[in-house]
Each structure stands twice: as structure tokens, then as C-alpha cells.
Amino acid sequence: AEVTDARVVNTTCPYCGVGCGVKAEIAPDGNVSVRGDGEHPANFGRLCSKGSALNETIDLEGRLLHPHIGARRASWNDALDLVASTFSRTIAEHGPESVAFYVSGQLLTEDYYVANKLMKGFIGSANIDTNSRLCMASSVAGHRRAFGADIVPGTYADLELADLIVLVGSNLAWCHPVLYQRIAAAKEKRPEMRVVLVDPRRTMTADLADFHLPIRADGDGALFAGLLGWLADHEAVDRDYVAAHTTGFGAALAAARSVCLDEIAEQTGLQADELTSFYALFAGASKVVTVYSQGVNQSSTGTDKVNAIINCHLATGRIGRPGMGPFSVTGQPNAMGGREVGGLANMLAAHMEIENPDHRDRVQRFWRSPFIADRPGLKAVDLFRAVADGRIKALWIMATNPVDSLPEAASIEAALKACPFVVVSDVLTQTDTIRHAHVRLPAAAWGEKDGTVTNSERRISRQRAFLPLPGEARPDWRIICDVAQRMGFANAFSYASPAEIFREHAALSAFENGGTRAFDIGALAGIDLAHFDGMGPFQWPLPDADAPAETRFFGDGQFFTPDRKARFVAISAIADTRTSRDFPLILNTGRVRDHWHTMTRTGKSARLSQHLAEPFVEIHPEDAARYGIVDADIVRVSTMGHAILVRALLSTRQARGSVFVPIHWTDQFAARARVDILVPGLTDPHSGQPASKHVPVRVARF
Ligand code: SF4
Numbered sequence: 001a002e003v004t005d006a007r008v009v010n011t012t013c014p015y016c017g018v019g020c021g022v023k024a025e026i027a028p029d030g031n032v033s034v035r036g037d038g039e040h041p042a043n044f045g046r047l048c049s050k051g052s053a054l055n056e057t058i059d060l061e062g063r064l065l066h067p068h069i070g071a072r073r074a075s076w077n078d079a080l081d082l083v084a085s086t087f088s089r090t091i092a093e094h095g096p097e098s099v100a101f102y103v104s105g106q107l108l109t110e111d112y113y114v115a116n117k118l119m120k121g122f123i124g125s126a127n128i129d130t131n132s133r134l135c136m137a138s139s140v141a142g143h144r145r146a147f148g149a150d151i152v153p154g155t156y157a158d159l160e161l162a163d164l165i166v167l168v169g170s171n172l173a174w175c176h177p178v179l180y181q182r183i184a185a186a187k188e189k190r191p192e193m194r195v196v197l198v199d200p201r202r203t204m205t206a207d208l209a210d211f212h213l214p215i216r217a218d219g220d221g222a223l224f225a226g227l228l229g230w231l232a233d234h235e236a237v238d239r240d241y242v243a244a245h246t247t248g249f250g251a252a253l254a255a256a257r258s259v260c261l262d263e264i265a266e267q268t269g270l271q272a273d274e275l276t277s278f279y280a281l282f283a284g285a286s287k288v289v290t291v292y293s294q295g296v297n298q299s300s301t302g303t304d305k306v307n308a309i310i311n312c313h314l315a316t317g318r319i320g321r322p323g324m325g326p327f328s329v330t331g332q333p334n335a336m337g338g339r340e341v342g343g344l345a346n347m348l349a350a351h352m353e354i355e356n357p358d359h360r361d362r363v364q365r366f367w368r369s370p371f372i373a374d375r376p377g378l379k380a381v382d383l384f385r386a387v388a389d390g391r392i393k394a395l396w397i398m399a400t401n402p403v404d405s406l407p408e409a410a411s412i413e414a415a416l417k418a419c420p421f422v423v424v425s426d427v428l429t430q431t432d433t434i435r436h437a438h439v440r441l442p443a444a445a446w447g448e449k450d451g452t453v454t455n456s457e458r459r460i461s462r463q464r465a466f467l468p469l470p471g472e473a474r475p476d477w478r479i480i481c482d483v484a485q486r487m488g489f490a491n492a493f494s495y496a497s498p499a500e501i502f503r504e505h506a507a508l509s510a511f512e513n514g515g516t517r518a519f520d521i522g523a524l525a526g527i528d529l530a531h532f533d534g535m536g537p538f539q540w541p542l543p544d545a546d547a548p549a550e551t552r553f554f555g556d557g558q559f560f561t562p563d564r565k566a567r568f569v570a571i572s573a574i575a576d577t578r579t580s581r582d583f584p585l586i587l588n589t590g591r592v593r594d595h596w597h598t599m600t601r602t603g604k605s606a607r608l609s610q611h612l613a614e615p616f617v618e619i620h621p622e623d624a625a626r627y628g629i630v631d632a633d634i635v636r637v638s639t640m641g642h643a644i645l646v647r648a649l650l651s652t653r654q655a656r657g658s659v660f661v662p663i664h665w666t667d668q669f670a671a672r673a674r675v676d677i678l679v680p681g682l683t684d685p686h687s688g689q690p691a692s693k694h695v696p697v698r699v700a701r702f
Contacts, residue, residue, distance in 0.1 A: 019455025065471025105332030108451030126377030142306025169295015216269030241317030320554030
């Protein structure tokens with residue numbers, strides 16, 4: 001049932017949040033080739049280097065094909081019985097807060113839905129969090145503060161319609177390449193379009209920019225607070241819009257004005273004339289989109305930065321209309337789908353609020369569940385601290401590799417070693433995480449699984465299976481349901497297909513809301529299997545299943561707060577400038593063009609590994625000279641307690657006083673290059689998102 005017999009299958013790329021449509025063609029001899037789907041509205045046929053190499057990553061080498069208990073191969077029955085009985089016993093002895101799930105933006109929405117339903121409705125805890133916490137949690141918190149709901153207002157088409165695109169902390173050229181290509185094509189057609197890049201590094205994205213602001217790390221809050229004050233001082237605020245559709249402008253402006261231009265220059269590391277040129281450009285362009293990504297989100301002030309950006313769009317009324325708006329682009333293929341079904345520890349399904357008793361009651365009645373979690377669970381960093389100190393006694397990790405990807409990576413490994421019961425469901429036999437599992441469950445991989453994902457512009461697309469399930473692998477939704485049934489919840493987890501789960505998810509989105517909630521795909525609540533199989537990509541909100549159209553939010557000036565007005569947030573724009581004599585450089589972590597996460601998939605493609613073949617530290621030549629480092633030296637990058645060894649890459653693209661190390665290489669691929677052992681578990685107080693781009697370090701030749 002998981003395999004279609006079509007020769008060409010329309011599916012979706014499993015990498016970044018652009019969510020490109022892919023056509024997988026299966027030749028009679030079984031060979032698979034891929035190309036961009038010319039009709040998919042995210043990419044119109046384009047694919048980047050990673051997407052076009054997908055067929056090089058689907059072999060079975062290294063695949064986990066059978067369940068294991070310890071080192072021993074086990075039957076599915078034995079493995080599932082052990083997982084279910086251990087979770088049930090732990091809950092009975094220590095309560096529902098003693099267990100947790102750590103899931104992934106790689107899961108499909110249907111997987112996410114049942115995992116969240118099991119934890120929040122049937123176990124009765126909200127201890128389910130996701131690696132999307134590392135990606136866009138600050139945007140979620142910022143949206144909720146400003147709009148009353150987690151809404152990305154715009155669409156990709158807005159990027160092509162804008163007069164000015166401001167890219168903040170976003171290396172689109174490498175991390176969202178197809179969006180970069182769309183902007184480049186639009187700029188070629190309309191050379192008057194302007195692009196500003198705000199980034200400490202002169203990344204490849206700067207090649208498209210008319211104007212690069214080499215901002216000091218974490219200076220973004222100050223930059224946009226300064227912009228708000230400048231807009232007010234130069235009659236560039238849309239006073240009618242602010243009065244009719246917002247509250248809190250006065251307090252936000254007072255906070256913004258508490259920092260003078262000289263202080264903003266100090267906090268941003270920019271010259272006063274660079275600031276005023278940018279501010280004048282923003283004020284003078286009638287259609288502005290501000291795109292932001294991990295450089296904004298992965299910060300101890302990430303949520304404030306998001307709201308500082310949104311404040312400027314609200315002040316100018318540039319939101320909800322073609323070519324305008326703040327635009328958070330997500331890192332993962334299905335971070336957005338996870339948000340829709342409550343994959344975060346502080347949300348319920350269908351964008352409902354865990355702190356809202358009406359929402360809890362509604363979800364519980366819809367699920368007919370024995371419980372509903374009544375308070376937020378532990379967010380990623382805190383969740384693993386609870387594993388380390390023994391509060392979490394049974395942990396299930398799905399489709400992610402936290403030993404390499406979470407901050408305090410060395411502590412994560414120690415926490416797993418100490419945890420009485422760790423289950424990992426994944427596709428590989430060897431990851432730095434799975435070797436700590438007491439039970440390993442073989443999951444279906446891309447090309448074998450079936451369901452939906454949501455991209456950064458709220459577009460829901462199908463991922464479709466075109467390969468048989470190898471060995472004894474099962475889709476994640478089915479594994480979760482198999483365990484739930486054994487825990488005594490058979491009636492609520494008896495789905496026969498992802499289509500049935502999607503149908504329930506759609507029905508919940510519309511349940512008793514009178515059309516008032518942001519996330520509503522209730523028009524699809526009656527979808528049958530055939531329609532689900534053939535379902536094309538569409539954006540939510542979905543007004544009519546037969547008339548999917550491009551949708552923007554807030555064009556009517558109505559938001560999801562009780563008074564339907566957007567909220568300005570007063571931002572105290574203090575840049576985080578912690579360095580010391582011992583640790584004088586700021587470490588910024590991020591992605592390279594041709595690898596993905598911890599390389600469990602892209603590491604299989606020799607072609608993708610040619611671009612940058614080994615882990616490196618990018619450093620400005622003047623800083624390198626100061627420390628006696630020459631190009632290609634092995635360099636020790638260290639914090640107080642930890643160090644990694646990486647190759648020196650001297651580049652004037654890197655700002656003085658800072659270094660960059662990619663996140664992808666793990667101990668599996670290169671000894672001692674796991675950069676997340678250097679990143680402390682410092683998080684944003686609103687979102688819980690770790691500050692992965694601002695770590696004081698020192699460097700030395702090895
Ligand atoms: Fe895949 Fe993103 Fe590349 Fe599109 S831009 S092909 S979604 S990695």
C-alpha cells in the first residue's frame with residue numbers, strides 16, 4: 001500500500017523549507033532519476049545541488065533494516081512490546097512527566113500528528129519537542145506575540161513582487177537556493193529591485209545584494225529598533241494603519257528611541273551613514289519583504305529580533321499585501337507541518353494553545369482522550385537536561401541525531417548513556433545517537449514513505465513513496481501507532497493509512513472553531529484515499545478544496561488577538577557582545593551549500609562531498625595572521641571545556657573578530673569536528689531556541 005506503481009511519481013524534496021516539488025522517475029531496471037516538478041508552485045522545475053542529487057542517496061548501504069533490542073536483532077513484536085511496556089511501567093511508577101519524545105522536522109505531518117496525540121492526549125504530558133526548536137522557535141514566539149497566532153503572512157511570489165528585499169541572517173544562496181534563484185530571476189527582469197543583505201559574513205548571497213551590511217553578531221535587534229525610530233522621525237510611519245490595526249506603538253517607539261544612532265552604530269558595528277542609507281532605502285521603497293532565518297532565530301534574543309523586524313512592517317502597514325511583509329524561512333522540510341499539529345512542547349494540535357483551557361477541552365473532546373496535557377512540556381535543551389538529571393527515565397528519539405546537533409553535545413551523549421531506556425527510530429544503523437539506544441526501530445526513508453509536508457509559505461505538498469519498504473522498515477506513523485495500541489489505546493490509533501490521519505488532522509483544524517482560527521484546512525476533512533493520493537500542493541488557509549489559491553494573511557488588517565489588532569513589542573535592543581581576553585573570537589555555526597544536517601543522507605553522494613570535502617574554520621586573514629595560522633593548517637577551536645580540530649580556510653568574507661564552522665561534520669565523518677560540543681545551552685527566554693551563532697572561542701594552530 002505504501003508503493004505507487006506509477007513510473008513518474010510527484011513528491012517533495014526532504015531537505016530545506018523551500019519545499020520543492022520533485023519528479024522521481026523509476027526506470028524499468030529500477031534506477032531512479034530526479035528532476036524538478038515544473039508545475040510545483042515552490043520551484044517551477046528548479047532544484048538545487050542537494051535536491052538534484054537525491055537519487056544518489058537512496059541506496060541501502062548502512063540502512064537499519066530490522067528492529068534490534070541492544071545488539072540483538074529482534075522481531076517487531078518483541079521490540080514494540082518492550083517499548084510499550086517500558087513506557088507504560090515508567091508512567092505508572094513515576095508519572096507522565098517521566099517520559100519524553102524528541103522528534104524531528106524530517107517527520108511527515110501525519111507522523112508528527114500521531115506522536116503529538118499519543119504524548120499530549122493519551123500519556124498526558126507535553127514532553128514532546130522537536131529539532132525544529134533549533135530552527136524557528138523564535139519566529140513562532142515572535143509571530144504569536146505580534147499576531148496572536150503563529151502565522152507566516154506572505155508567499156514566495158511576494159519575493160518576486162517586492163521593490164526591496166532585506167535578507168537578515170540568511171544565506172539564501174546556500175541554504176534556500178531555489179528561493180535565491182527566484183529572487184535572482186526577478187531581479188534580472190526588474191533591475192530596479194533592490195536587495196540588502198544583513199549578515200556578519202559576506203556570504204555567497206552577497207553576490208546578489210546591492211548593499212551588504214556586515215552587522216556585528218546579534219546586532220539585528222538594535223538595527224531594527226533604530227529603523228523604527230528613524231521611520232517615526234522621518235514621517236515614514238503609516239499612522240492610519242497603526243491607529244486602525246495595531247496596539248502598543250507608543251511603547252515600542254519609546255523603547256526604540258531610548259537608543260541613539262551612535263549607540264546603534266556601536267551595537268551593530270555599522271557606520272552611521274550605512275545605517276541611515278539602509279533606513280532611507282527601507283522608508284522609500286513601497287513594497288518591502290524582510291526575509292529572516294537562523295541568524296535571527298538562533299540567538300538568546302531571537303524572539304525580540306523577530307518582533308523588532310515585525311514592528312517595522314506594522315509601522316509602515318507593509319504586511320499582508322502583495323510584495324510586502326516579514327517572512328521567516330524555515331530550515332527543514334516540515335518544520336511548518338510540525339507547528340500545525342503541535343510538535344512543539346508548548347503548542348497543541350491545529351495551532352491551538354496549551355495554556356488555553358477552551359483549546360485543551362476542545363482537543364480532548366475531539367480526540368476522546370483520557371488526558372490532555374495542561375501545561376507546556378520541556379523544550380529541547382531543558383528536555384535533555386531532564387534526561388541527564390534523571391527526571392526523564394524513558395526517551396524516544398525519532399528521525400534526528402541530537403548527539404551531534406544539539407548544543408552541549410557532549411552532555412547530550414552523557415545524558416543518553418545515563419538514561420534507563422532510550423528508543424531510537426531512524427533509517428541508519430550508525431549515528432552518534434543510535435548507538436546509545438536500548439531499542440532501535442527501522443523507519444522508512446524518503447522515497448519509501450507517504451504523507452504531507454508544509455513549506456515556508458504554508459504550502460502543503462505530498463511526499464509520495466516510489467520505492468518498496470526495505471527489510472522490515474515501517475513508516476514512522478505506523479511505528480508510533482503500533483506502540484500506542486500496545487499501551488492500551490487501540491481505538492484512537494487504528495489508522496490504516498496516512499490519508500486517514502490527514503483526514504483527522506483536517507477535521508480537528510475546523511472542529512468547533514466557527515472559521516475563526518488561523519489554521520483551518522477543514523475543507524479536506526472528508527478527503528478520501530484517491531483524492532489524498534492525487535492531492536496537489538495548496539496553501540492554507542484553504543477556503544475551498546476545489547479552488548486552491550495563493551493566500552496571504554492580514555490583508556484585511558485583522559489579526560488573531562482578542563481585539564483583532566496586531567501588537568507592537570517594545571524591544572530593548574541590547575546586542576550580546578560577550579567575548580573575553582581568553583576567548584576573543586565569536587564562533588558562528590551554519591550550513592554549507594551541498595550538505596544537510598549531520599550528513600546521514602548527503603554524505604552518501606560523492607558529488608555533494610566535492611564542494612567542501614572536510615570540516616573547516618573560516619577565518620579572516622588578519623585574525624589568522626595574529627594567531628600564526630596559514631591557509632589549510634589544522635586549527636584547534638576551543639571554549640573553556642571543549643575543543644574541535646578543523647582545517648583553516650582563510651577568507652575576507654569572514655568578518656574580523658569572528659569565525660565560522662559548519663554544523664555537518666560529526667565524529668562519524670571526521671574525528672573531533674563536532675562543532676556543537678562548543679555551543680553552550682544558552683537559550684532565548686521566550687522561545688527556548690539555542691544561541692548557536694554567538695559562542696566566544698579561541699583558535700590556535702594544532
Ligand atoms: Fe530541496 Fe531546498 Fe534545494 Fe529545493 S532548495 S531542492 S527544497 S534543498
